[in-house]
Amino acid sequence: MLFARLLQAGIRQGHIAVIDHQGRRQDFGSGAPSVTLRLHDPALNWSLGLSPWLKVGEAYMDGRLTIEDGSLYDFIDIAMRNTEGLSSLQSQKVFKVINRCLRWWHQRNPVGAAQQHVAHHYDLSRKLFELFLDDSMQYSCAYFATPTLTLAEAQQAKMRHIASKLILQPGQKLLDIGCGWGGLGIYLAKTAGVHVTGVTLSKEQHEIACARVKAAGLEGQVDFKLQDYRLEPGRFDRIVSVGMFEHVGLKHFPEFFAKIEELLVPGGVALLHAIGRRDGPGHTNPWLRKYIFPGGYSPALSEVLPVVEETGLWVTDIEILRLHYAETLKHWRANFEQNRAAIQALYDERFCRMWEFYLVGSELSFRHDYNMVFQMQLSRGIAAVPITRDYMFDWERAEAARPKTKMIWSNGQAAE
Known part of the structure; x- marks a missing residue:
């Protein structure tokens, strides 16, 4: 056979x-x-x-x-x-060539179609995500500064790590592209005193994010919108995007970075956090593309940097996170298995098997295959950020030593 x-x-x-x-x-x-x-x-x-x-x-x-x-x-x-x-085998080589040839079509995400692709995954029941994510509802790679951190601690460390690269000052205007359930925007508003605008294409995420803003008492300082980032008219001192770039698609990279440049004020800083691949240009696993992330693609840096070079933006820092996402997915998988009966009651056995396959496969792709996460700092101006990286570590360590900021998350309970 x-x-x-x-x-x-x-x-x-x-x-x-x-x-x-x-x-x-x-x-x-x-x-x-x-x-x-x-x-x-x-x-x-x-x-x-x-x-x-x-x-x-x-x-x-x-x-x-x-x-x-x-x-x-x-x-x-x-x-x-x-x-x-x-x-x-020759048959596998043929399928690889076919998928490479079709990847531009697979990653077609114009305004409208992008929202349909997002809804396929992110508009699933909020209860599902609450059953395997941490209380802050961070659905992206955590930062395990030490291997003993809990998932919640590692997600807090991730938000702190990102904030250290944004060089935030009170009163600045920040745009969060792909704001998810609002956890990062709320954290940055409370921690650094910035005014946050967040955009998402998920109706479920938008509803929860807005409720969290109200619960946190941040109305007037944080505004989440159900909107494509390409339709955003404002100007911002800072831009952050975490776990959204994977849904942009290769053919849309030029408009993504052109929009970043357009939205940033002179001297502005942006931070892009995304899944990438270390093995050069490729294509999305066909099962993952069909059942989990339609329109998605994790690019090689060799596909990203040439596009940035066509803009007026500076790439001022790049960090590669390797096994952090494997550890994150390990925690999500354990939570999923612990709550499997409740998830099966929400959906069915086939759904549980599908998500088991997704979580296990994703974890192992970060352990043994080509996946990694990159954080790319961009600036609109050569002198927009300090010329050494000490400022990142100094801010991050000082913030970690401060008393924890109380957050109100989706369960209505206060969390540190």
């Missing part, structure tokens, strides 16, 4: 046993980790071999592929460790 040929050629680390619909068993590779798969549908013998990066996830979601020994984590761990070998 074609799936067997793929595994025979590709598995060099770890062991996979496959039991087909007739009970026949084949073994591939050796050593740990080890997993046993059972295929319940004869059609999987061909479909998994032709398009494994799409069909394996679909078969797991539908229950046509089950795991009898080992775990989903073990299975995807083996696949990630053997990505090069599993991509070596």
Whole structure:
């Protein structure tokens, strides 16, 4: 069978046993980790071999592929460790070329279509996100300054780390592009005394963010809008965007950075926090694109920097965060599993399997594959930021030593 040929050629680390619909068993590779798969549908013998990066996830979601020994984590761990070998067959090379050719279409996110893509994921039940995120509802890479931090502490550290690069002064106007549920904007307003405008395309996120502003007593200082960033008419001293750039799409990079330049006042500073790839230009995993993030793409820096160079913006700092997101996803996965029964009651078993596949696959892509996070500081002017990086560390350490700022999050309880 074609799936067997793929595994025979590709598995060099770890062991996979496959039991087909007739009970026949084949073994591939050796050593740990080890997993046993059972295929319940004869059609999987061909479909998994032709398009494994799409069909394996679909078969797991539908229950046509089950795991009898080992775990989903073990299975995807083996696949990630053997990505090069599993991509070596001619059929996989053909699919890779096809996906590369179609990526401009897959990443088409004009005004209107972008909101539909966002709604697919971010307009799911708020209860879902509350069940696996921390209380601040940060849905992006946390910052584990030490490995013993809790998820909430690491998300607080992430917001502090970002703030240190924005060089904030009381009274400045800040734009948060892709503001999520409002946690970062509220934090920056309370911590630095800035006036925050946030924009999101998610109706659910907008509703929650506005409620949090009211609960925090920040009306008049923080304003969240249901609006595409490209329609924003204002001018700002500072701009921040966290976890939104992955939804822009390659063909829209020029208008994104042109808009950043247009919105920043002379001497302004922006901070872009986004998932990237270390292995050069590529394409989005087809399963992830179809079921989790339609229109999404995590770019290589070689695809971002040439676009910035066409603007008048300075790239004044770039930091690469590697395993921080793997640890973040580990916490989210644990929370999801702990609350799985409640999530299944919200949706169904297939949904839970889909999100398990998403969370496990994403974590392991940051541990073994090409994913990383970059923070890119941009300025509109050569002297907009100090010429050494000491200011970042000095501010961050001083802020960490201060008494914690009380926040009112979505559950209506005060949190530090």
